[in-house]
Amino acid sequence: MTINEIIQQNEELQRQYAKAIDTITRLQNEIAKxxxxxxxxxxxxxxxxxxxxxxxxxxxxxxxxxxxxxxTRFLKKVLEKLRETGEFTx
Numbered sequence: 001m002t003i004n005e006i007i008q009q010n011e012e013l014q015r016q017y018a019k020a021i022d023t024i025t026r027l028q029n030e031i032a033k034x035x036x037x038x039x040x041x042x043x044x045x046x047x048x049x050x051x052x053x054x055x056x057x058x059x060x061x062x063x064x065x066x067x068x069x070x071x072t073r074f075l076k077k078v079l080e081k082l083r084e085t086g087e088f089t090x
Contacts, residue, residue: 054082 001009058078062071 051082054078 055078058075062075065071065074
């Protein structure tokens with residue numbers, strides 16, 4: 001192997017190394033982005049579960065109310081309260 005061939009091989013290895021480092025950096029950035037998105041989705045999921053539990057409990061209570069108009073008023077108040085607290089968004 002000549003010196004020129006060694007130099008060419010070294011340059012090619014340096015290009016491959018730079019490309020690998022670039023790929024690793026891009027993948028690390030993507031992983032960081034996905035982790036942030038995962039945290040956001042976990043928080044949204046927790047909020048929706050909490051909202052679902054409140055609404056399920058409100059429906060259970062409403063079923064126990066015999067008067068239809070009273071049921072409707074109760075459920076409207078629950079939804080109004082959820083909107084006020086920011087728990088409920090359409």
